Amino acid sequence: MNAATFVRSWPSAAAWGAGLIMAALGAGAIVGSDSGAAARGLGVGLVGLGLASLVWGAATLSAGRLTVPRIALTGALVSLVATAAVLFAMPARVSVLAVFAGISLIVVVGASAAVHLRRARRDGAASPAGKPMSVIGLLVAAAVVAVVVTPALNATQGALLLRDDGTVPVISHNH
Template sequence: MTAATFTRSWPSVSAWGAGLIVAALGAGAIVRADSGAAARGLGIGMVVLGVAGLAWGAAALSTGRIVLPRVALIGVITALAATAALIFLAPAHTSIIGVAAASVLLVVVGATAATHLRRGRTGSPADRTPRPMSVLGLVVAAAVVAVLVTPALGATQDAVLLREDGTVPVISHEGH
C-alpha cells in the first residue's frame, strides 16, 4: 500500500465533515429567533453549500477520483468566505470551534482540488479511471473527521442556543 492509496479517500471524507458543519452553521443562522434577513440568507446559502459538499464527497468516493475540481475549489472558497461572514454577522451565535473544524476540512478538499488542477489532470484518460483506495485509509479518515466533526456540531448547537446571560439551556428529556 502506498501513501497515495492510503490517503486517496481523505478529500471525500473531509468534504462530508465540512459539509455537515457548514450546513449546521447555516441552519443555526436560519432558525435563530433574532436572525436578520442577511443572516438567514447567508444561512440558506451555507446549507446549500453543505449539501453540495456531501454530494461532491459521495461522487468523489464512488468514482475513485477527484470530480469537478474547479467546481470543488470554488465551493471551498465560497464556504470559507461564508463561514467567515457568519462570524461577523452573528459573532455571539456562531461557533468558533465549528468554523475552525470546517475550515481545516475545507482546506484539505481545496488543497486536493488545487493540486489536481495544477497537475493538469482535467480530462485525461488516466483521470477517468478509478484509482485504488485503502480501506484502512478510509477508516482512519473517518475516525479523524469524526473526532473533529462531533464536537464541532455540538458547539454549533450550543452557540445557536446561547442566551443573553451567556448560558446555554439544559434540555431535559424527562418523560420520554
C-alpha cells in the same frame, strides 16, 4: 499500499465533515432568534453548500478520483468565505470552534482539488481514471473527521442556545 493510496479517500471524508458543519451553521443562522435577513440568506447559502459538499464527497468516493475539480475548488473558496461570513453576521450565536473546524476541512478539499488540477495541467491529462483507495485510509479519515466534526456540531448547538447571561439551558428528554 503506498501513501497516495492511503490518503486518496480523505478529500471525500473531509467534504462530508465540512458539509455537516456548514449545514449546521446555516440552519442555525436560519432559525436563530436574533438572525436578520442577511444572516438568514447566508444560512440558506450555507445549507446549500453543505448539501453540495455531501453530494460531491459521495461522488468522489464512488468514482475513485476527484470529480469536477474546478467546481470543487470554486465551491471550496465560496464555502470558506461563507463560513467565515456567518461568524461576522452572528458573532454572539456562532461557535468559533465550528467555524475553525469547518474551514480546516474545507481547506483539505480545496487543496486536494488544486493539487489535482495542477497535476492534470502538468501531465496533460484532463481526468485521470480512478485509482484504488485504501479501506484503512478511509477508516482513518472517517475517524479523524468524526473527532473534528462531533465537537464542532455540539459547539454549534451550544452557541445557538446560549443565553444573554452566558449560560446554556439544560434540555431534558424526560417526557
